[in-house]
Amino acid sequence: MNVLNTLTQRQAQQQGTHRNGPSSVSQLWNTLAPILIIAIIIFAIFLVLQKKNERIYGPRTYLGALHQWQRSPKRSTGVMGWRKEYCKLKDEFVLGHSSLDNYLWLRFFKMLVVMSFVGTLITWPILFPVNATGGGAKNGLDILSFSNISPGYRYFASCFVGWVFFGFVMLLITRESLYYISLRQQYHLLPFEKSRLSSRTILFVNVPEEARNEEHLRREYPGVANIWLVSVPKDLADSVEDCDSAARNLEAGEIKFIRNYVKRQKKLEKKSKVTEQSREINLKKDSPSHRLPKLKFLPVGKKVDTIDWSRGELARLVSKVSEEQLEHRSKSTPQSACFIEFENVRAAHDAFYQAVSKGKGMKSKVKMTPAEFGVEPGNVLWKNVVKKPATVQAINLVSTGFVAFLCIWWSIPVAAIGAISNINQLSDTVGFLSFLNSIPQVVMGFITGLLPVLLLSILMKLVPVICMLLAGLFCPTSAAVHLKVQGWYFPFQVVQVFLVTTFASGAASVVQSIIDNPAEAPRLLAQNLPTASNFYISYFILFGLITTVLQFLNVVPLLLVLVLGKLLDKTPRKMFNRYIQLAGVGWGPLYPKFTNLGVIALAYSCIAPLVLGFATVSFALMYLGYRYNCLFTFGTQVSTRGQCYARALQQLTTGLYLAEVCLIGLYALGIFDSRASIGPLVCMVVFLAATVVWQVLLNRHMSKMEKTFPDEQIAENIMRDGNFTGDVERYGNGYINGGSDGAFINANGYDGLLYAPGHKLVPQETRPSTISIIGSIKQFIKPKFAAMNHVGDIAPHLSTPVRPYTHREHRDAYMHPATVSETPMVWIARDEYGLSKKEVHDSKERIGKGFEMTDEGARLNSKGKINWYQDDLKQAPIWEDEPIY
Numbered sequence: 001m002n003v004l005n006t007l008t009q010r011q012a013q014q015q016g017t018h019r020n021g022p023s024s025v026s027q028l029w030n031t032l033a034p035i036l037i038i039a040i041i042i043f044a045i046f047l048v049l050q051k052k053n054e055r056i057y058g059p060r061t062y063l064g065a066l067h068q069w070q071r072s073p074k075r076s077t078g079v080m081g082w083r084k085e086y087c088k089l090k091d092e093f094v095l096g097h098s099s100l101d102n103y104l105w106l107r108f109f110k111m112l113v114v115m116s117f118v119g120t121l122i123t124w125p126i127l128f129p130v131n132a133t134g135g136g137a138k139n140g141l142d143i144l145s146f147s148n149i150s151p152g153y154r155y156f157a158s159c160f161v162g163w164v165f166f167g168f169v170m171l172l173i174t175r176e177s178l179y180y181i182s183l184r185q186q187y188h189l190l191p192f193e194k195s196r197l198s199s200r201t202i203l204f205v206n207v208p209e210e211a212r213n214e215e216h217l218r219r220e221y222p223g224v225a226n227i228w229l230v231s232v233p234k235d236l237a238d239s240v241e242d243c244d245s246a247a248r249n250l251e252a253g254e255i256k257f258i259r260n261y262v263k264r265q266k267k268l269e270k271k272s273k274v275t276e277q278s279r280e281i282n283l284k285k286d287s288p289s290h291r292l293p294k295l296k297f298l299p300v301g302k303k304v305d306t307i308d309w310s311r312g313e314l315a316r317l318v319s320k321v322s323e324e325q326l327e328h329r330s331k332s333t334p335q336s337a338c339f340i341e342f343e344n345v346r347a348a349h350d351a352f353y354q355a356v357s358k359g360k361g362m363k364s365k366v367k368m369t370p371a372e373f374g375v376e377p378g379n380v381l382w383k384n385v386v387k388k389p390a391t392v393q394a395i396n397l398v399s400t401g402f403v404a405f406l407c408i409w410w411s412i413p414v415a416a417i418g419a420i421s422n423i424n425q426l427s428d429t430v431g432f433l434s435f436l437n438s439i440p441q442v443v444m445g446f447i448t449g450l451l452p453v454l455l456l457s458i459l460m461k462l463v464p465v466i467c468m469l470l471a472g473l474f475c476p477t478s479a480a481v482h483l484k485v486q487g488w489y490f491p492f493q494v495v496q497v498f499l500v501t502t503f504a505s506g507a508a509s510v511v512q513s514i515i516d517n518p519a520e521a522p523r524l525l526a527q528n529l530p531t532a533s534n535f536y537i538s539y540f541i542l543f544g545l546i547t548t549v550l551q552f553l554n555v556v557p558l559l560l561v562l563v564l565g566k567l568l569d570k571t572p573r574k575m576f577n578r579y580i581q582l583a584g585v586g587w588g589p590l591y592p593k594f595t596n597l598g599v600i601a602l603a604y605s606c607i608a609p610l611v612l613g614f615a616t617v618s619f620a621l622m623y624l625g626y627r628y629n630c631l632f633t634f635g636t637q638v639s640t641r642g643q644c645y646a647r648a649l650q651q652l653t654t655g656l657y658l659a660e661v662c663l664i665g666l667y668a669l670g671i672f673d674s675r676a677s678i679g680p681l682v683c684m685v686v687f688l689a690a691t692v693v694w695q696v697l698l699n700r701h702m703s704k705m706e707k708t709f710p711d712e713q714i715a716e717n718i719m720r721d722g723n724f725t726g727d728v729e730r731y732g733n734g735y736i737n738g739g740s741d742g743a744f745i746n747a748n749g750y751d752g753l754l755y756a757p758g759h760k761l762v763p764q765e766t767r768p769s770t771i772s773i774i775g776s777i778k779q780f781i782k783p784k785f786a787a788m789n790h791v792g793d794i795a796p797h798l799s800t801p802v803r804p805y806t807h808r809e810h811r812d813a814y815m816h817p818a819t820v821s822e823t824p825m826v827w828i829a830r831d832e833y834g835l836s837k838k839e840v841h842d843s844k845e846r847i848g849k850g851f852e853m854t855d856e857g858a859r860l861n862s863k864g865k866i867n868w869y870q871d872d873l874k875q876a877p878i879w880e881d882e883p884i885y
Contacts, residue, residue, distance in 0.1 A: 028141065031538040035545050042549040049558070056557050058632045059582055060098075089631060096794030099636040100187055101587065104180065104645035106630055108591075109623035111176055112598050115169055116616040119601070122165045123609035130157040131609075141534060145608040151670030151677050159680035162606045162663060163687055166656055169602065170694055173649050177698060179783035180649070181705045184642050186791040188345060188374075189710065195801030197813055197885045198376045200225075200348040201341045204355070205476055206369040206389050212334040221340065221354075223347030228814035229334035232382050236324045237818040243321050246313035247824050253288050253306030254828045254839050255571050259864045260286040262831050266862055307839075311846045318823050318850045328819050337385040337476075339375075339814035346709050348373065353707045371476045374641055376885050377813050379478040392474045399470040403488040406463060407495045414496075417455045464489055464589035471588075479640045485588030486644055490651050493596035498603070502532045533608030536600055540611070543597065544618025551625030554633060557583055572827050572858035572868050576876055582635025587644040594622070595648045602655025606663060653695055660688045802884045809883045823851055827877050829858040829866045836860075 050057040091110075095103035127144075134149030142148060146158060193199055211217060214227045264286065283305065292301035292309075342348040355370040371385070384392075464485065471484040560578065569575045601615040664684050670677035805813070812820040826843065830836045836855035843853050854877045858868040869875055 028534075028537065032541050035542055039545040039549045042553055046549070046552045046554075049553075053558075053561075055579065056554055056561050056633075060632050060635075090793065091627070092790055092793040094630045095187070095790065096797035098630060098634065099639060100184065100642045101636060101640055101644065102585070102630045102634055104642050105585065105587075106623065106627055107176075108594070108645055108648060109619055109626060111172065112594070112601075112619040113616060113623060115172055115598070116601055116612050116619055118168055119165050119605050119612045120609070120616055122168070123161055123605060123612060126157060126161050127606065127609045130154055141537070141610060144610050145533060146606070146666065151672075151674040153676045153679075155667055155670060155677055155680040156683075158606045158663060159667075159683050162659065162684065165605055166659065166687065166691070169652075169656060170691065173652060174694075174698055175783050177646065177649050177702055178705065179786055180642060180646050181702060182710075182783055183790060185710045188641075190791065190794075190798040191801045192798035194345045197341065197805065197810070197883075198374050200343070200345050201339055201375065201814070202348055202352050202355075202373050203337065203339055203371045203375045203380070203385065203476060204368040205337045205371045205385055206367075207334075207336045207338055208368070211368060212336075212338070217338065217340060221342070221347075221351045223343045223351070224340055225343045226341040226810075228339040228341075230337040230339070230382075230385060230814075230816070231328070231332040231335050231819075232386050232816055233324075233328050233332065233818055236321070236328055237382075237816070239317060239321050239324060240818045240821050243314065243317040243823055244821075246310045246317060247826055249290070249306055250310035250314065250843065251571050251573060251826045251828060253290075253310060254826070254836075254843075255860075255866075256288040257286055257307060258828065258831050258835050258839070258860060260288070261835055262833065262860060262862070263864055265833060311843055314823070314847045314851060318847060321821075321823070322850055325819055325821075332819075335386040336388070337371075349709045372480060375477050375479070376639065378885070379638060380814075381472065381476055381478065381481070382816055384472075384474055385476045387474065395470075395474040399473065400488070402470065403467060403492065406466070407492045410463070410492070410496050411500050413459060417459065463492055464586075468586075468588065478638045479643070482586065482588030482638055482640060483643055483647065486591050486647055486651075489589055490592035490595055490654075493592045494599060494654060497596055498600055501535070533604045533611050536604060536611055537614050539600075540597070540614040540618040544614075544621045548621040548625035551622070551629055554629065557633065570866075572829055572866055572876075573878060575866060575868060576873075576878060579870060580873060583633060584635050584637025587638065587640055591644050591648045592651070595651050598652050599655035599658065602652070603658040603662060605659060607659075607666070650699075653691075656691055657688070660684055660691065664688065805883050813883075813885060825878055826851075826853040827858065828853070828855050829860040829868075830855040831860045832862075 046057075054061070091103060091106050094106060131145060131148050132143050134154055136143070136148035136150060138145070138148040149155070149158075187193060188199055211220070212229060214229070217227055218224045288306045289303055290306050290309075291303050340351070342351060352370050352373040355368060369389075467485040467488045468481065471481040471488075475481045475484055565575075565578050569578055597615070597618070601612055604611040664681060667677045667681035667684060671681070828836055828839065840853045840855055844851060857875060857877050858866055860866055873879060
């Protein structure tokens with residue numbers, strides 16, 4: 001996908017430079033045909049591979065059993081079996097068995113499909129005839145765009161159609177925003193979610209010194225259950241890392257040592273030269289070695305025996321770390337951060353928004369910053385939570401400025417790389433480059449063809465990497481990093497992938513005319529800007545098809561398991577970890593790419609309505625591809641609890657503003673040719689102002705909804721019988737307003753009951769035949785109704801709380817990992833000669849108390865390959881029943 005993004009600018013510029021006329025149907029087919037063939041081939045490869053590679057194409061069907069709530073259905077093998085299993089599942093299955101983020105990711109695509117499809121229904125019947133008969137001199141696909149209209153009263157068509165479509169998009173964004181808040185609140189009230197420690201814990205940063213004690217914090221907030229005062233021990237963390245590194249080195253060294261010995265013995269057995277002497281262990285022949293980091297005054301580090309050195313380091317560090325941990329826990333000084341666990345989710349919610357409101361209602365004037373509500377311990381960036389506010393603000397300001405610089409000036413290196421593709425022409429016109437003519441054609445073909453593509457791909461991949469690195473310097477949690485990257489990377493996508501490409505393509509097509517008559521530049525650009533949409537038609541085809549089939553093929557896990565895993569995983573631990581870990585999604589870098597596609601579709605909706613049709617198909621295909629992975633392969637590495645979805649909805653409004661501003665600009669330029677353009681210009685300016693007012697009111701209402709906590713009785717009633725009971729008229733407080741139409745509440749039909757007039761429950765079979773239509777309408781008009789229905793669909797799957805935490809798990813949950821970390825068990829493979837048993841004994845004897853090592857659960861065969869028991873993961877020595885925080 002990064003390659004596709006990188007090629008957009010270059011392709012658009014080449015398209016604008018080399019076309020002699022507008023795109024035609026034949027040119028469109030020339031784009032579609034090869035891409036379609038490639039997509040079919042890739043999908044066929046997937047159908048073949050998915051039968052025999054369950055770990056790659058269906059890991060959640062059995063690895064999810066590690067946590068029962070995350071289990072996916074058994075995926076039937078074979079093409080027909082896979083298709084039936086894929087089609088019969090509902091998206092709510094992802095919500096109940098995977099995560100809120102994964103479910104909302106799918107919902108985002110469905111929303112884009114609805115937006116584009118409804119836009120097609122609104123724009124095509126009106127704008128196509130108006131544009132086609134607009135009196136312009138265009139041909140091919142361009143006769144269907146705004147550029148084929150002569151300035152005049154026909155502008156009112158695009159103006160009022162824009163009113164209708166943009167109004168629908170505003171309604172859709174409003175509905176989805178309110179749905180998100182309702183769904184998130186109800187979801188986190190279910191027994192499984194509200195029993196998690198993170199669901200009732202808040203991370204505070206910038207805690208002043210006078211507040212760094214439990215007594216003060218308990219006075220400050222009601223309903224406090226536990227408090228963790230943060231102290232980040234840098235020296236202890238370094239010691240723990242050194243200890244863990246030594247354990248990894250010992251593990252790898254022992255495996256290599258045993259493998260070398262086994263191979264040597266097998267060779268001797270084949271030659272019938274096995275003797276008692278040959279069975280003796282030679283360190284010189286079998287034991288591995290490595291060089292230490294570079295030493296002072298020496299060009300390279302000292303070479304040491306890996307096993308001896310690792311044992312010595314562990315013997316020194318295990319006891320040292322244990323002593324430092326005890327000392328730190330007894331004498332550490334609290335720093336400027338703390339975690340506060342409240343008695344329930346409501347108390348945590350109220351405390352969080354009380355602090356967000358800048359201390360309103362607080363008992364003292366001490367101000368603390370609530371960094372995150374619902375943070376999981378594994379996502380905390382400990383070095384950042386204790387940084388001074390001034391330091392954080394400075395890094396944030398500098399980083400934001402640097403990303404803004406990239407947004408504006410990134411096109412310069414892109415243009416420089418693009419010039420490489422035209423180096424043949426440059427060598428003829430620029431004298432000092434004439435030596436390039438002597439380069440062989442094969443090499444020149446690589447330089448002008450493949451090299452620019454590779455460089456552009458690397459260049460564009462660097463942007464999200466840079467953003468992630470910068471955000472990691474000051475954000476307190478991994479979720480905050482992804483939200484910050486999403487906020488940075490989206491403007492970059494809009495500016496570089498959309499605006500620069502659009503204007504480059506539009507300007508390139510009329511550059512000669514502008515040179516001949518500069519005064520005509522605005523009018524010529526206005527006429528030719530809509531024709532740049534032809535590039536995006538091809539772009540949607542390319543992006544939709546290729547992204548979809550690559551999602552099905554699952555290229556990265558395929559390479560990791562089949563290729564890199566076999567090359568890199570040389571120890572049982574590495575093999576175990578790769579086998580059980582599910583790929584997660586990087587929301588920060590991912591959302592902006594597809595939000596930008598929505599922005600493009602909106603921006604061209606009234607200028608070139610044909611784009612909407614191709615966008616509909618493209619979004620639908622991408623939804624199918626990501627749906628497969630969310631059902632069968634994706635895990636959750638970083639949870640934002642749906643916040644990235646909410647931000648993407650806000651960012652999507654950029655498309656509305658761009659569409660309205662572009663139309664205003666085109667109408668304004670049309671005034672020079674016809675005074676009739678003033679009317680649509682004024683109308684669109686009024687609608688632009690209305691859009692601003694709408695967004696302000698929406699944000700204000702969403703902020704109010706977030707601060708209002710729903711009644712927990714709703715979730716309890718859902719869990720009990722799958723229906724909502726109680727005062728059904730209290731819709732504003734979280735209940736459903738049954739009204740007089742007997743709206744069907746229980747979408748999953750657990751007990752076949754529904755609300756009828758008079759608030760009585762009647763059997764499902766007695767409901768009116770129109771009830772499903774009414775229910776569907778209500779689900780769209782009333783987001784709370786839809787959110788509660790979807791919570792009802794998943795209720796049985798999250799009806800069981802997480803297992804109780806042990807005293808130690810609860811005590812250590814939000815302590816710095818270095819203060820509670822234990823030396824990892826060293827896991828090696830057993831061999832038939834008994835060498836592994838001897839190594840286990842020698843290592844334990846040398847290192848001493850606090851160190852564990854075993855050769856159980858894995859075996860080294862005669863070919864030096866490690867076999868371990870994948871059928872029962874819980875039998876692995878390093879298996880831990882980790883708590884779900």
